[in-house]
Amino acid sequence: PSIFLCPSAPLPIHSNLIDTSFTYETADGIQVEIRGRKEKEYGRSNYVGVSGKAGNTPSEKQYAGLFVNRLPQSLRHTRDGTSNTLLFGENSAVITWIGAAGWPVLNGLGDTPSQTKPLFTSLHPGVVMFATADGAVRGLSFTIEQKTLNSLAGMADGEVL
Template structure:
């Protein structure tokens, strides 16, 4: 009898213990507190993760610009001069800033010359050399979009020329494609005119959609406006200009004080279309229009499309002629950026900037 009572006591103890276990748990208030804490931690961590990712992309961008600068130096070591800025005639008729009516020459830029130094020798070998030769008369050259072999090569996508931070992707099908960026003297001879040929994405080139053209997030620095046969402006010509053959020793302002390549982009910002650019025809970008935060000649809508800019918050990356790469604030002194740092021999040397 005593054993039976003990057994019942044990069973009762187990039942009570199980009941106590079942009754334990989180209240609704406790769950809400936990959820709130988790949400707060996520809100604190997410920006840090995004910043870390952007820092990694920025480092990749810097490395790409360094590789581009190195390719230009290897070209100079091989041929005795840096890659030519663009193939076009000198004084051109003044036309619409977009249509570039009357421009002669192939309008190719420095990147086709640099293909072998991007490990793209096979692509380089398919290009009609007369099209990119700066010593060939412009009258014997045709716009590269009209020459079959050069046009075909232009559809090659070169990862080294795309900034990993580019948003949206430069190959976004909603963007137009610039097929030529050219500076030339206006008919008055007193000002620079910047020309871009915009090819609508709906059009085709050689049977392929224009939107499939290889793009670039980078362009050579032309200085104020390149070399346009206007002495007051040509004083500030950069490394890359019309049929240029600039040598490193020509950079008398010092390679540490001279911009070589910078970032460009194509997307929608402030309801203005930033057209992305085909690497075959991305020649040299002038500094006369300033940066995104500092617009010059803002009276013309088209001029706002063509400036050095990037997807990195508050800055754009530039490679200098000494091979270094550094970020420049879009709010920095524009006189320093547009003149002192973009010209190769204006004797306007700056100290700290």
């Protein structure tokens, strides 16, 4: 359905879609992202859940987001407040609506999708659109400070914005 698509993103509805994405950390602290592709034609979406700063990595656990590797969460976990917690972000790459796990914000924001790392992107000039856990939508500048972006992505990091 078109509710999963941004009107500004001209990509086709079906293509070689990414349907899984998980972030892990090795014993030596190296962050690894695992992506999968299926040979099925699922509908795509421009919206991806926010998994926090770096997904399910022990060294960044304080910045875990509501969509951290598909672990069950609820709004009561958003101790930073629902208006200060990112829920979904925009991505102009090809993501399936059914299979995409949450994406981390550690790579920042931009206007060009990456085929090698998760990156929230947008065709809107200078901003990426995000929904917060309270249902509001706001644009975040490509030049947002990484520390601020990490704090918005985390649901219970306790940092004042």
